Amino acid sequence: MTSRVLVCALLGALSLSTGAYASPDDPKPGRGFEAPPGDGQRGPGRARHQLFISPAGEPFRAQDDAPYPVAAWFSGADANHDGALSRDEFVADAGRFFTVLDADKDNIDGFEVSAYEKNVAPEILLGANPAAGPSGSGGGPPRKRGGLVGGGMQGAAPYALLAEPQPVMGADADFNRRISRDEALKAARSRFALLDADQDLVLHLDDLPKTPVQDRGANRSPRRR
Structure with missing residues (x-):
């Protein structure tokens, strides 16, 4: 089996896992690897899912x-379950996911x-997400989120705390x-600094910025159907 086929097979298997969230010391995938909902939740009768990246x-x-x-x-990354995500925990969580992908x-x-x-x-390959509102379709002024400024909400950005497409x-x-x-751990430290608005070296769930789709969902009117 070629290395390319092996890598795709391994990650394909990971995408179907439904185990509990892995700890930072355990590289196995967590709830994030439940199988994605078909073709991006499109089409009549398809179950709706929420996504966070x-x-x-x-x-x-x-x-x-x-x-x-x-x-x-947040709960899985908060290794000591004290309700606060330290920089070390944040970086360790990024390291765990790196191990899964590598x-x-x-x-x-x-x-x-x-x-x-x-x-x-x-x-993240589906392009701009209309659920993100005007900024997701490229309209309106650039939106500052988590220390990053982005115009269109492309790729992962509609589902993420920071406006990074990939x-x-x-x-x-x-x-x-x-x-x-x-590189992955250095990026994690930089991302933590962007999210740590008060620079106290801990993150709390209630203080995190809402993702565009989360913010849209919190403010939308009840469904008419």
């Missing part, structure tokens, strides 16, 4: 009537990125199309 790029999904899944990510243990390469986009978080590739600091563990 963590700062490291891990997807978390929940039924439409469940709490928004940012809470599932299937061949030789840094994250283009094959693994492609497998991630196809099997783990295919929603957070896995966003860690590629030297632009060589490979992500090392050091």
Whole structure:
């Protein structure tokens, strides 16, 4: 089996896992790897799901009537369960997800990125998400979120705390199309600093910015159907 086929097979299997959230010391995937809902939740009669993509790029999904899944990510990353996410916990969570994606243990390469986009978080390839509101369709002024300024909500951005279209590739600091563990952890520290608005080195769930789809859902009127 070629390395490309092996990587795609491994990540394809991970995308179907339904286990409990892994701890930072356990690289197995968590609830974020439940199978994505078909073709991006489109079409009549298809069950609606909520999606959150963590700062490291891990997807978390929940039924439409469940709490928004940012809470599932936060709870799993909060290793000591004290209700506060420290920088070390935040970085450790990013390291855990890096280990999951680095299937061949030789840094994250283009094959693994492609497998991630196809099997783990295919929603980020669907383009602008109309659920994100005017900014998602390219209209209106740029929106500042979590220290980053973005005009259109592309890729992962509608589902994320930071306006990064592809957070896995966003860690590629030297632009060589490979992500090392050091790059992933450095990116995690930078992302933590952006989210830590009061610079007290801890994050609390209630203080995190809402993702565009979460914000849209909180303010939309009840369904008419």
